[in-house]
Amino acid sequence: MKVDNSLPLEYSTEENNLKILGFWIFIGAEIMLFATLFTAYFTLENRIGNGPSGAEIFEITPVLIETILLLTSSFTIGLGIHAMRLNKKKATMGFFIITLILGAAFLGVEIYEFTHYVHVGAGLQTSAFTAALLTTLGTHGLHVTLGLFWGLFILIQIKKRGLTPETANKSFIFSLYWHFLDIIWIFIFSFIYLKGMM
Amino acid sequence: MKELFPVKQVMGFAFSIVLTAVALLVYFTDMSYTMGMTVLLITAFVQAGLQVVVFMHAGETKDKGSIYINIYYALIIALFTIFGTLLVLVWDM
Numbered sequence: 001m002k003v004d005n006s007l008p009l010e011y012s013t014e015e016n017n018l019k020i021l022g023f024w025i026f027i028g029a030e031i032m033l034f035a036t037l038f039t040a041y042f043t044l045e046n047r048i049g050n051g052p053s054g055a056e057i058f059e060i061t062p063v064l065i066e067t068i069l070l071l072t073s074s075f076t077i078g079l080g081i082h083a084m085r086l087n088k089k090k091a092t093m094g095f096f097i098i099t100l101i102l103g104a105a106f107l108g109v110e111i112y113e114f115t116h117y118v119h120v121g122a123g124l125q126t127s128a129f130t131a132a133l134l135t136t137l138g139t140h141g142l143h144v145t146l147g148l149f150w151g152l153f154i155l156i157q158i159k160k161r162g163l164t165p166e167t168a169n170k171s172f173i174f175s176l177y178w179h180f181l182d183i184i185w186i187f188i189f190s191f192i193y194l195k196g197m198m
Numbered sequence: 199m200k201e202l203f204p205v206k207q208v209m210g211f212a213f214s215i216v217l218t219a220v221a222l223l224v225y226f227t228d229m230s231y232t233m234g235m236t237v238l239l240i241t242a243f244v245q246a247g248l249q250v251v252v253f254m255h256a257g258e259t260k261d262k263g264s265i266y267i268n269i270y271y272a273l274i275i276a277l278f279t280i281f282g283t284l285l286v287l288v289w290d291m
Contacts, residue, residue: 035276
């Protein structure tokens, strides 16, 4: 395989380049997936039936904690990729571990939030609003859960094999995924929570 | 240690915190609906763009063109889906 040493490891072969481009195309499809979920939510957000409205169940504190956690984890994985480009294996792994811990904390708060919603009588079947809300939040949460396992496996590979064109490429693609989840969260934060509490 | 924290990314992170704080004004101050939505639309899209350019390194390689075309295409379909539906089903136009 032709290895171009003038580029960072993750781009060093033609195959690696194509994998990154391919992942961007996947992200394009994910954008459309979340667009349909947002569409359903915006259409149904006022159909609350006998259940509570968004303004009644949303709480600013957990939402703010989730936002800070995910925003910071997006920053730390960016630093992880930067360390990877400096060929610092330990620092890369350190930043990946911090990222995954922040991600797990985010998920913990989200699980608390979901049990809270069910407690105050906003379950999946309560109204069109709660169904659309929990489906949208749940799809994002599921992506984060998947990302935690994915990140963990990549961490193990870096530990075992070191920073090679292959593991660097996988790490970079994982970082794209993680940043993308942060972007989706920004839209959830702005147009579901803040809009709902305005 | 210092080389592990590139200025560009630290600034990017600081800016995203600022944008989040600005978005929070919608909650903590008394704004009209139009004003609030304008603020949220601006802060959300600026922050998304920041992530793509600073953290996702979208414009770094020869595939730059393909990546941006792909993202713009996805974004156009997303916005058409959302606003098209709102137009017909919610705003009743």
